[in-house]
Amino acid sequence: MNSSKKRVVLPSRPEPPSVDQILEDINRAEPSDPVFSILRKRGADVARPADGEVEEKFQQCRQYVELNERLQEARGQLLRQREELRAAGERLKKEVAEVEGQTL
Template identity: 70%
Template sequence: MNIGSKNKKRVVLPSRPDPPTVDQILEDINRAAPNDPVFSILEQTGHDSSRSSDSDVDLKFQQCRQYLDLNERLQESRSRLLRQREELRAAGEQLDRDVAKVKGQPL
């Protein structure tokens, strides 16, 4: 039995930070300059050199931009649909009140 190991204090490591949110990632990508090193990473990692790495980087950049544009459109559509759902809910409630009023009136 190793008595020395029982006397050692455990080092408490700090907790890991929370991963970035999608909004934080998108903000970071939107702020990146076109000459940001992240767009040239394929060149540095020895990506298939038989193809033009500039065109690969451009292709990846365009795909990222398309994704961001699509994501923005989806967010706008989501907001619009939420607003329309609320309008429909309010119209349904008003319709229910009107129907109840009509049913309560004598003929």
């Protein structure tokens, strides 16, 4: 055996797509997309989940998307509030410095 083989450095894995990227991809897909046609062809061969399971999974996905949107809105609101608090802190520091300057 030749022990002087160089190790191949593999590239790092890409980040998984975001929910927005997945939804955009699904919405842009044409009905003639090969993935959809493959799924239709295999539909008879694959055991299909019960309609109740499909509906449950759909509702779970919908709830996840809604919750994700609410979290994004809350994040934006928190960022705005943080900026407002930072600005208020700066104003307070200036006012304290003015008051201290007047008492000297």
